[in-house]
Amino acid sequence: MRIFLKAIQMNLKMFIAYPKGFAISIIIFPFVLLLNIYLFKSIYAYNGTSHIKGYDLSQMIWYYAVTTFVWVFTFNFADRRMANYILSGQMGTMLLRPMSLFRFELANAIALRITGVLFEFVPNMIVYWLMYPPAFLTWTSFGKFLAIIAMAFCLHFLINYLIGLSALITQNNGGVTAVKGALVVLLGGSLIPLDFLPGWLQRICDALPFKYIFYEPIRFFINHPDTQSGSAFVQVLLIQLAWILGLYAACRAVWALLIKKVVVAGG
Amino acid sequence: MTATLSGLMRLYVWHMKLSVSRAMIYRFDFLTGLFISVLVSGLGPFVQYLFFTQTRGYPGWTIHEILLFQGVLLLWLGIRDTLFGAIRGSVMDMVWKGDFDRLLLKPYPPIGVLLCSGFQLSGIGSLIAGALFMGYSLSKLHPHLTAVSYLQLIVAVLGGVILFMAITVLYCSIVIMLVQMSRISEMLDRITDFGNYPANIFPLILKTVMVTVLPFALWGFYPAQILLGRADGMLWSAAGCSIVLFGLSVVVWNRCLRNYTSAGG
Numbered sequence: 001m002r003i004f005l006k007a008i009q010m011n012l013k014m015f016i017a018y019p020k021g022f023a024i025s026i027i028i029f030p031f032v033l034l035l036n037i038y039l040f041k042s043i044y045a046y047n048g049t050s051h052i053k054g055y056d057l058s059q060m061i062w063y064y065a066v067t068t069f070v071w072v073f074t075f076n077f078a079d080r081r082m083a084n085y086i087l088s089g090q091m092g093t094m095l096l097r098p099m100s101l102f103r104f105e106l107a108n109a110i111a112l113r114i115t116g117v118l119f120e121f122v123p124n125m126i127v128y129w130l131m132y133p134p135a136f137l138t139w140t141s142f143g144k145f146l147a148i149i150a151m152a153f154c155l156h157f158l159i160n161y162l163i164g165l166s167a168l169i170t171q172n173n174g175g176v177t178a179v180k181g182a183l184v185v186l187l188g189g190s191l192i193p194l195d196f197l198p199g200w201l202q203r204i205c206d207a208l209p210f211k212y213i214f215y216e217p218i219r220f221f222i223n224h225p226d227t228q229s230g231s232a233f234v235q236v237l238l239i240q241l242a243w244i245l246g247l248y249a250a251c252r253a254v255w256a257l258l259i260k261k262v263v264v265a266g267g
Numbered sequence: 268m269t270a271t272l273s274g275l276m277r278l279y280v281w282h283m284k285l286s287v288s289r290a291m292i293y294r295f296d297f298l299t300g301l302f303i304s305v306l307v308s309g310l311g312p313f314v315q316y317l318f319f320t321q322t323r324g325y326p327g328w329t330i331h332e333i334l335l336f337q338g339v340l341l342l343w344l345g346i347r348d349t350l351f352g353a354i355r356g357s358v359m360d361m362v363w364k365g366d367f368d369r370l371l372l373k374p375y376p377p378i379g380v381l382l383c384s385g386f387q388l389s390g391i392g393s394l395i396a397g398a399l400f401m402g403y404s405l406s407k408l409h410p411h412l413t414a415v416s417y418l419q420l421i422v423a424v425l426g427g428v429i430l431f432m433a434i435t436v437l438y439c440s441i442v443i444m445l446v447q448m449s450r451i452s453e454m455l456d457r458i459t460d461f462g463n464y465p466a467n468i469f470p471l472i473l474k475t476v477m478v479t480v481l482p483f484a485l486w487g488f489y490p491a492q493i494l495l496g497r498a499d500g501m502l503w504s505a506a507g508c509s510i511v512l513f514g515l516s517v518v519v520w521n522r523c524l525r526n527y528t529s530a531g532g
Binding site: 025028029039046047048052071170171173174178179181186192196197198 | 293295296297299300303304306307310313314317318321322323324325326389453454455457458461464468469470473
């Protein structure tokens with residue numbers, strides 16, 4: 001645990017070394033929110049309705065704003081980093097470290113997200129709040145969001161790590177990463193709320209983990225009526241937990257299988 | 268000046284050959300990537316289709332017109348990613364590792380060398396998807412094109428390429444100043460993504476911004492409007508603004524380069 005915390009600290013120092021970069025997000029994200037406000041006002045006015053697929057104008061604008069926040073809370077490079085280790089020949093050095101690659105990558109992802117939350121989420125949330133106050137938000141819905149998003153982080157990391165392991169076979173896993181990216185954004189509800197998808201595709205989404213990274217956390221944040229009961233919250237948490245356990249087991253099994261075949265080369 | 272340009276063109280062709288050879292080393296990854304790229308490119312039109320079938324859509328656009336818009340946009344994204352797709356990754360990597368300093372010793376301007384190293388073969392996935400969507404929607408819309416329309420199309424495409432070069436130069440300037448910022452690329456994309464919507468659905472003030480200060484309308488909106496026979500005179504100002512933006516981006520780059528103090532190693 002001490003080594004793990006040291007790894008987090010080391011990565012934190014690396015990310016905080018360049019603080020100017022984070023300031024850019026404080027300029028860009030509010031601009032994106034402004035564009036979204038105008039875009040959806042125009043669409044809602046043209047459609048002559050106060051709700052589209054159960055979302056009022058304010059919730060729809062915030063749906064896309066919270067999509068950005070979900071990225072801030074859960075994004076990590078485990079998939080690309082693992083491929084780089086293979087391509088550059090660094091995998092050998094990584095295997096000699098006093099902690100497992102899984103724990104090292106997890107420490108990197110946690111450090112990356114701590115800086116993201118501190119320097120991107122907090123200031124942007126304040127600016128967004130001032131620009132377009134979320135009347136729907138309550139302390140309870142925000143608290144539920146924080147619990148669900150913490151689980152979503154674990155899910156996103158495990159999926160990326162599993163994809164990263166594919167580099168042990170293909171060396172360059174750019175193609176697989178692209179598929180994963182497309183699945184996450186479409187079937188996770190980052191591109192468009194899942195309520196817009198046809199029924200059969202929604203059922204497929206229900207059986208996959210991606211909606212528990214984006215769609216569910218966003219719905220808890222915007223306090224959608226379906227998420228207000230305690231049982232809905234517990235149900236989503238349990239499903240996330242089941243996916244995390246399943247994916248963790250898959251990561252362990254795939255690692256045990258592939259590490260015997262790995263050939264360290266490159267450079 | 269002419270010698271520099273012809274030298275840079277030779278360099279671009281050389282990088283192109285290298286990029287193709289590199290893609291062929293990991294053939295499986297390239298082929299799956301290409302196949303996936305065609306499929307992934309279809310996501311945008313699919314989302315627009317879902318939106319149109321579930322709502323009244325956008326004011327002034329039918330489903331076939333919006334599919335044409337998406338097709339044009341994909342074709343543009345394909346051109347952009349094929350010509351310049353590798354720049355962002357390579358400049359970030361070079362600056363982070365300290366390799367950027369080597370560019371300063373080369374006989375050509377560093378920004379020219381960077382712009383010439385952008386060829387990425389995987390961009391042709393979007394080109395293929397865009398051509399398919401355009402072909403389908405044009406077969407439904409039967410547009411009537413004149414000589415002026417073709418001239419307008421050339422201006423829109425060239426203006427779009429120059430605008431993207433301006434954005435890329437600005438991106439490189441930010442990277443050499445800030446050194447490490449993992450999500451800067453995503454942030455820039457979030458802004459340019461607004462070019463993925465027809466400019467005329469935004470209020471007048473934003474539409475004006477999208478055809479002047481940030482003329483993203485050159486990428487999808489104007490080419491689609493030209494094909495639909497309803498482009499307005501603002502096309503010319505958008506193309507003019509893209510040239511001005513490119514000039515400004517080069518000024519910013521030169522200023523950043525003067526203040527550059529190396530990193531990494």
